[in-house]
Amino acid sequence: MKATRQLHDLGQSLWLDNITRSLLDDGTLAHYVAEDSITGLTSNPSIFDAAIGNGDAYDAGIHAKALAGLSGETLFTELALEDLRRAADLFRPVFDATGQVDGWVSMEVSPLLAADTAGSIAAARHIQHLAHRENLFVKIPGTPEGVPAIEEAIFLGIPINVTLLFSCAQYQAVAEAYLRGIERRLAAGLDPRVGSVASLFVSRWDVAANKQLPEALHNKLGIAVAQQTYRSYRELLASKRWQKLAAAGAQTQRLLWASTGTKDPSAPDTLYISALAAPDTINTVPEKTLHAFADHGQLHGVLSDDGGDADAVLAQIAKAGVDIDALALKLQQDGAAAFVTSWQQLLQRIADKASVLDKESELP
Secondary structure, eight states, X not given: OOHHHHHHHHTEEEEESOOOHHHHHTSHHHHHHHHHOEEEEOOOHHHHHHHHHSSSTTHHHHHHHHHTTXXXXXXXXXXXXXXXXXXXXXXXXXXXXXXXXSOOEEEEOOGGGTTOHHHHHHHHHHHHHHHOOTTEEXXXXXXXXXXXXXXXXXXXXXXXXXXXXXXXXXXXXXXXXXXXXXXXXHHTTOOOOOOEEEEEEOHHHHHHHGGGSOGXXXXXXXXXXXXXXXXXXXXXXXXXXXXXXXXXXXXOOEEEEEOOSOOOTTSOTTHHHHHTOOTTEEEEEOHHHHHHHHHHOOOOOOOOTTOTTHHHHHHHHHHTTOOHHHHHHHHHHHHHHHHHHHHHHHHHHHHHHHHHHHHHHHOO
C-alpha cells in the first residue's frame, strides 16, 4: 500500500502546501486527490507570489481585473479566490463525506494585519463573504494580537486556520481562544460547530538551531516541539472542558503540521512526514515532499500521546545553548516579517504585470 494511503488510513490528512492555476487547469491537483490521498490544501502569500511570477497563467485575469478598475490587495484577493473556489469545489465531496472535518482550503488575511486585532477580524469577515465556500478557512496568525481575533472570528462562525505557531505554549494560547469562541457561541444559543485547525511550523526550528547544535542533535528540535505539542493536544481532547463542548456538537480544532519540507540536504527528504504520523492531525506538504513520500516514504510508528522522548531531547538542546522560548518568539516574528515581504513582492509583481499587459494591449 502506498505510504500516503497508509497515513490516510491512520487518520492523518495529507494536504498540499501549494496552489497554482496550472495545477487546477491541467488536472494535477485532481491526480493528487485520486492517487496520493490529498484531501485539502493551504496557501500563503509566498505560494501565490511564486505561482503568479512563474509563467503567464494569471496574466489574463490580472489584465481583466485591472481594466475593471481593481488593483493592489483587492485585485489579488479576487484572483486568489478564483483558484481557491475551484479547489474548494474539488474537495467538497471529501468535506461532505467526512462531516466537514476534512476537505478544506485556506486563504490568508493580509500579513500587514499580524499585529492588528480589529483589522484581522474585519478581513476574515470580508474573505468569508467573498469566498462563498463553506470549506474555506481564513488564515490568521497566532501572534499575541491574533489570539483575540481568532476567538472573535470563531464566535462569529468563521472557520479559521491559525498559522505561524511555533511552540507548545503558542498552540495552547490559540486552543484556548478556540474554546472560548465556541463556549461563547453556546452561551449565545449558536451552533457550536465551527471548523478550525492550528498550524505548528516544524522545519524552521531546525534551520535556525542546527548551526548552534552538535551534529547528534541536528534536525531533532522541530520534531521534539511537535511531540510536546501533540501531547498537549491529546490532553486537551481528553479534558472535561473539551468533552462538554464535544457533547454539545463542537468540532475538534485539529493540529496541523506545517513547514514539513526537509531543508537540510543531509537529512531524509521525507523526515518530517515519517516522524509526525499521528491520528486526528494534518500534514501539509510541499509538492516535492509529496512526490518523495509517495515514491519511497515509510512510516516509523505513530506519535506517542505522552510526548515520547520530547522532554529529554529538549533538555539536551537547552543544555547545548539554545534558548527554546526565545527562539519560538523569534521564529514567529521572523515568519510574520517574511510573509510581509512576500506580500509586498506579490502586490508589486501584480502591479508590474498589470502595467506591462496594459501597454501590450495598446500595441497595434
